[in-house]
Amino acid sequence: MIGPQQIAAIVDQYDSKKITIGTIGSHSALEVMDGAKDENMKTICICQKGRDLPYRRFKRLADEIMLLDKFSDIMNRENQEKLRELNTVMVAHRAFTAYLGYDNIENNLKVPVFGNRSMLRAEERTAPRNQYYLLEKAGVRHPRIYRKPSDIDGLAMVKVQEAKRKLERAFFIVSSYEDYKRKSKQKIDQKIITKQDLENATIEEYVTGTYFNLNFFCSPLTGETEFLGIERRLQTNLHDFVSLPARQQMEMDIQIQNIEVGHTPASIRESLLEKVFEMGDKFSVAARKEYPPGVIGPLSLQSVVTVDLDFVVYDVSLRVPGNPIMATTSPYTKYYYGHTMGVGRRIAMEIKNAVAQRKLRDIVT
Numbered sequence: 001m002i003g004p005q006q007i008a009a010i011v012d013q014y015d016s017k018k019i020t021i022g023t024i025g026s027h028s029a030l031e032v033m034d035g036a037k038d039e040n041m042k043t044i045c046i047c048q049k050g051r052d053l054p055y056r057r058f059k060r061l062a063d064e065i066m067l068l069d070k071f072s073d074i075m076n077r078e079n080q081e082k083l084r085e086l087n088t089v090m091v092a093h094r095a096f097t098a099y100l101g102y103d104n105i106e107n108n109l110k111v112p113v114f115g116n117r118s119m120l121r122a123e124e125r126t127a128p129r130n131q132y133y134l135l136e137k138a139g140v141r142h143p144r145i146y147r148k149p150s151d152i153d154g155l156a157m158v159k160v161q162e163a164k165r166k167l168e169r170a171f172f173i174v175s176s177y178e179d180y181k182r183k184s185k186q187k188i189d190q191k192i193i194t195k196q197d198l199e200n201a202t203i204e205e206y207v208t209g210t211y212f213n214l215n216f217f218c219s220p221l222t223g224e225t226e227f228l229g230i231e232r233r234l235q236t237n238l239h240d241f242v243s244l245p246a247r248q249q250m251e252m253d254i255q256i257q258n259i260e261v262g263h264t265p266a267s268i269r270e271s272l273l274e275k276v277f278e279m280g281d282k283f284s285v286a287a288r289k290e291y292p293p294g295v296i297g298p299l300s301l302q303s304v305v306t307v308d309l310d311f312v313v314y315d316v317s318l319r320v321p322g323n324p325i326m327a328t329t330s331p332y333t334k335y336y337y338g339h340t341m342g343v344g345r346r347i348a349m350e351i352k353n354a355v356a357q358r359k360l361r362d363i364v365t
Helices: 004-013 029-038 053-057 071-075 077-085 094-100 102-107 117-123 131-138 177-189 195-199 246-251 270-290 331-337 343-356
Strands: 020-024 042-048 064-068 088-091 156-159 172-174 202-205 210-218 225-237 258-266 297-305 311-317
Touching: 020 029, 020 094, 020 343, 029 042, 029 053, 029 343, 042 071, 064 071, 064 077, 071 077, 071 094, 077 088, 094 102, 102 117, 117 131, 117 311, 131 270, 131 311, 156 177, 172 177, 177 195, 210 270, 210 343, 225 270, 225 331, 225 343, 270 297, 270 311, 297 343
Parallel strands: 020 042, 020 088, 042 064
Antiparallel strands: 156 172, 156 202, 210 225, 210 297, 225 258, 297 311
């Protein structure tokens, strides 16, 4: 494990007036760089050949593009050296963890990472002290977990890795053990999932209600957990298949998948905000105890609000969530700062403030 002393030694060599915000060219890179530009900070985008077009078209965003044969080549010694020469602080998002891997991030990436790199693995449901563990320590409700498929006694969500695209999760809904066996076999036969990944899948109670992805920002500089806003996911082929009349849905032999392809904004009734703040605060406190120094920066509690107006958190993101829509639609950041902003700009603000206060060590690992 790369320890705080190693990262502190690197940060101490940085030119604090020339900090560069670095990101892998996928997932939320545009949001991260846009926020950096709003705060007049330099950026570098690490791109994989053949996937760099969006980052070249939006010319304002990337001051420099590092073009690699594959994303994992960032681990090469010369590439890490270049990032350090540019005084780079890397920002973690889903593609960062998926393409570099937790082992590399924890043990081999000798570039400061904004956030708590040792916490990123907790997002995976198969990890010890994972997101369920943290939710339980925080006293935040999550769906009931079925320990084995034969325990399924009602609607359940099977959360399994997709076979071909490791960035995606091939979730599917079942109503009974028999339904689980039938649908699992079908998806394995169609090569959507593998038998091995199915054995490592999590089976959760399916909680009915309205979905809100609640986005927070944990600041080590202020000690506060800010509520930044809400977005909802657009998924194929679930959307807009569900807009068809029920009769047509039943006549069509289509396997429903939940592949995220976009986002839409949302707000929540004001009387529920107290519960939202409490959830964010409780999770932040638990994370500091279990993974010191805790969450640094973005935190997303993906939740369902039930008919009883209770919150159930079904997923946790411990890095930049994919929600660029929030940058222009969040009233909650306007309540804090007088203008709307997204996660990318809030990260850039934190880095700038840390530099000004000579506390860059406190926000990177």
